[in-house]
Amino acid sequence: MAKIIPFKAVRPTRDKVSLVAARSYQTYTLAERESRMGYNPFSFLHIINPGYKYQKEISGKERYALVRNRYLEFKEDAIFIQDKKPSYYVYKIVNREGITFSGIVAAASSGDYEKDIIKKHEDTIEYREHVFKDYLKAVGFNAEPVLLTYPDNTIIADIISNVQKDRAEFEFTTTYRDTHYLWKLDDPKLMDRICNEFEKIDTIYIADGHHRSASSYLLAKDLKSENKTHTGKEPYNFFMSYLIPESNLRIHEFNRLVKDLNGLTKEAFLIQLDMVYRIENKGSELYKPSGKHHFSMYLDGEFYSLYLRKNNYEFSNALEALDTHILYKTILDPILGISDVRNDTRIDYSYGKNDLVTIKSKIDRGEFKVGFGLVPITVEEMKAIANAGLTMPPKSTFIEPKLRSGVTIYEF
Numbered sequence: 001m002a003k004i005i006p007f008k009a010v011r012p013t014r015d016k017v018s019l020v021a022a023r024s025y026q027t028y029t030l031a032e033r034e035s036r037m038g039y040n041p042f043s044f045l046h047i048i049n050p051g052y053k054y055q056k057e058i059s060g061k062e063r064y065a066l067v068r069n070r071y072l073e074f075k076e077d078a079i080f081i082q083d084k085k086p087s088y089y090v091y092k093i094v095n096r097e098g099i100t101f102s103g104i105v106a107a108a109s110s111g112d113y114e115k116d117i118i119k120k121h122e123d124t125i126e127y128r129e130h131v132f133k134d135y136l137k138a139v140g141f142n143a144e145p146v147l148l149t150y151p152d153n154t155i156i157a158d159i160i161s162n163v164q165k166d167r168a169e170f171e172f173t174t175t176y177r178d179t180h181y182l183w184k185l186d187d188p189k190l191m192d193r194i195c196n197e198f199e200k201i202d203t204i205y206i207a208d209g210h211h212r213s214a215s216s217y218l219l220a221k222d223l224k225s226e227n228k229t230h231t232g233k234e235p236y237n238f239f240m241s242y243l244i245p246e247s248n249l250r251i252h253e254f255n256r257l258v259k260d261l262n263g264l265t266k267e268a269f270l271i272q273l274d275m276v277y278r279i280e281n282k283g284s285e286l287y288k289p290s291g292k293h294h295f296s297m298y299l300d301g302e303f304y305s306l307y308l309r310k311n312n313y314e315f316s317n318a319l320e321a322l323d324t325h326i327l328y329k330t331i332l333d334p335i336l337g338i339s340d341v342r343n344d345t346r347i348d349y350s351y352g353k354n355d356l357v358t359i360k361s362k363i364d365r366g367e368f369k370v371g372f373g374l375v376p377i378t379v380e381e382m383k384a385i386a387n388a389g390l391t392m393p394p395k396s397t398f399i400e401p402k403l404r405s406g407v408t409i410y411e412f
Contacts, residue, residue, distance in 0.1 A: 001117070001199045001200070001201075001202070002108075002109070002112055002117055002118070002150070002198045002199065002201045002202075002203075002204050003108070003109040003111070003112055003198070003199070004104075004106045004107070004108055004109075004194070004195065004198040004204075004241075004243065005086070005106060005107050005109075005195065005238065006086035006087050006088045006106060006107070006185075006186070006191055006195075007086050007087070007106070007107045007235070007238070007240070007410055008082055008083045008084070008085065008086050008087070008411075009082070009083050009087065009089060009105070009408040009409060009410065010075070010080050010081070010082045010083075010141070010408075010409040010410075010411060011080065011081065011082075011083070011170075011182075011407065011408055011409070012042075012079060012080060012406065012407070013078065013079065013080075013081060014169065014170060016042050016079055017170045017172055017407060018172035018173075018174075019040055019042035019043065020042050020043065020044050020079065020406045020407070021044065021172065021174070021180070021404035021405070021406055021407050022036075022043055022044040022045050022048075022404060022405050022406055023402070023404060023405070024144065024402075024405065025045065025048050025049065028045075033045060033049070037049065037052050042079060044143065044404075044405050044406030046070055047067055047070040047071050047074060047143075047406070048067060048143075048405070050063065050066035050067055050069065050070045051063065051066070061134075061138065064134070064135050064138035064139055065138060067135075067138070067139045068138060068139045068140065071139065071141065080409070082411075083184065083186075085186055086186070086191075087184045087185055087186040087191075088104050088105070088106050088185040088186075088191060088194055089104065089105035089106070089182055089183070089184060089185065089408055090102070090103075090104055090105075090160050090163045090164060090182070090183040090185055091103055091104070091105050091180070091181070091182050091183075091242060091403075091407075091408075092164060092168075092180070092181040092182075093178055093179070093180055093181075093401045093403075094178065094179045094181075095176075095177075095178045095400070095401070096176065096177035096178060099250065099400075101244055101248055101250075101400065101401040102160050102161075102164070102244065102248065103160070103242050103243050103244030103245070103248070104156070104160065104185075104194065104242070104243050105145055105182075105240065105241070105242050105243075105408050106194075106240075106241060106243060107235075107238035107239065107240060107241070107410060108146070108148060108204070108238060108239055108240075108241040108243075109237065109238055110216055110217045110219075110220035110237055110238065110239060111220075111232070111237065112204070113213055113214075113216070113217045114217060117202070117203060117204065118148065118203075118204050118205075118206060118213065119203055119204070119205050119206065119383075119386035119387065120205075120206045120210050120213070120214075120386060120391070121205070121206070121382050121383075121385045121386040121390075121391060121392055122206075122210045122391055122392055122394075122396075123210075123391040123394075124210050124211050124214045125211070128211050128215075129211060129214045129215050129218060130215075130218065132211055132212065132215035133215040133216075133218040133219050133222070135215075136215055136216065136219050136412075137219055137222065137223075140411060140412060141409050141410060141411045141412070142212070142216070142239055142240040142409065142410040142412075143405045143406055143409050144209075144212070144240075144403060144404075144405040145209070145240045145241050145242035145403055145408070146206060146208070146209030146212050146213050146216075146239060146240070146241045146242070147206070147207040147208040147209055147241070147242050147244070147399065147401070147403070148204050148205065148206060148207060148241045148242070148243045148244075149204070149205050149207045149243070149244055149245065149246050149248075149249050149379070150198070150201055150204045150205075150243055150244075150245060150246065151201060151245070151246055152245040152246060152247050153197055153201070153245065155193065155197050156194060156197050156198075156245075157245065159185075159190055159193065159194060163183045163185050163190075164181070164183060166183060168181040168182060168183050169182050169183055169184050170182040170407065174404070180404065180407065182407065182408070198243075203387075204243070205246075205382065205383060205386055206386075207244075207249055207382075207399050208399045208402075209241075212239065213239065216238075216239035219236060219412075220236050220237050223236040223412075224236075224237075234412070235410070235411065235412035236412040238410075238412070239410070240408065240409075240410035242401075242403055244401070246379050249379055249399065249400075250399070250400040250401075251376045251377055251378065251379065251382070251397050251398070251399050251400075252351055252352035252376055252397070252398040252399075252400070253351070253352040253373075253374040253375060253376045253377070253397075253398070254324070254349045254350070254351050254352065254374070254395040254396060254397065254398055255349065255350045255351070255352065255356070255358075255359055255371060255372060255373050255374060256327065256332070256347060256348075256349060256350075256371065256372040256374075257347065257348045257349070257350060257359060257362060257363070257367075257368040257370075257371045257372075258332070258336055258338065258346055258347050258368060258369060258370050258371070258372075259345075259346045259347075259348075259367075259368050259369055260336075260346065260369050261336065261369055261370065262335065262336045262337040264335075266299065266300055269299075269335065269370075272335050273306065273331065273335070275309075275312075276308065276309055276312055276313070276330045276331075277295075277306040277307060277308060277309060277330070278306070278307040278309060279304055279305070279306060280304065280305040280307075281302060281303075281304055282296075282302070282303040282304060282305055283302060283303065284301060284302060284303070285303065286303065286355075286356050286357070286360065287303035287304075287305060287356070287373075288355075288356060288373055288375075289305070289306075289373055289374060289375050290375075291375060292321075292323060292375065293307070293308040293310070293323060293326060294306065294307055294308070294375070295323070295327060295372050295373060295374060296356065296372070296373035297370065297371065297372050297373070298356070298359055298360055298363055298370065298371045298373075299363075299369070299370045299371075301364070303356075306372075308326060308330070313326070313330070317388060317390065318381065318384035318385050318387075318388050318390060319385060319388070319390045319391075319392070321381075322377065322381060322385065322392060322393075322396070323374050323375065323377070324374065324377070324392060324393045324395075324396040325392070325393055327372060327374070328341060328393055331372070332347070341393055341394055341395075342394045348368070349395040350362075350371075351398035352374075352376060352398060356371075356373050359371035359373065376397075377392075377396055377397050382397065
């Protein structure tokens, strides 16, 4: 029984939402950040990078305190206003390719995360969990929803569809040519129906935002221990999420690039590959893999097809059948000597929307020696990993939609 509740969002005013909304801080280059912050005083980047005001890099607790100050300044200047009563927020994104994502922004329960009603499929790094927990504790808000996915539900889908017939509260297009829409849903009967439908759902899955979910859970534990009158209904027991049906989730592959052949010649490398793969040379034409357990490889100006020799590989569980894990177990670790795919500087990743052209160009320029193309992991594979209590290798999925920070804010 998933507990998904409405909340009183803090939101930009209608006339400034397009100016406030920002991508995740790490996705901007230094030049992009400087440009946006230099010419746009309303960007949410000013809140999460408060040192810009003083042209100084600020970190740790000092930065957290200044983030809180900038946020309060945006509220004092009426750039942000808070809704007067709890609501769900219907959110739609139409990307530049014309693909539509529709879901609900709401508050999800940290208790459900603890009880494994909200399941994860990725490992988190404990240090990062605690750093972000301390950040949340200092600033007092979520500004970017965790992306959760749930089994398709006709009742929730009908409510979302009907709400979208009215004029949107927000409508803005980004420089990425994605158009965002938001509707406030505060009708008590409809809210009860949504809440009841989510309560019928046994399992919800984290699609994107594993560290944010884990940090919110740690924060709830901390604040509970400090509150002698804890009831379980306090805002800190929840975290902001964007919930979309499984059929609406889009998963792209992350391809792999490696800087060297671990001391092997090209011929010796291909011979070792032949022990576990059926290899076909496809020449210089771009070649993509066609299905599971099938990879493309680009090496020395030529593409290759790699078909796993299944008689030499055991599919003992959902992880062992995952292509990113197969690539690690059969090539990256035993042949190329990359045992730590999270931290080894010899490996890099290129997500699927950039396709094989990126791999080819980087290898042709001499930045990398070999590249591997994969097919996307499916929602069913992601769920199977989560249901088994397993975790995928790093950079197994690039998941859409990607939301903007600062459009809805959850205070605790």
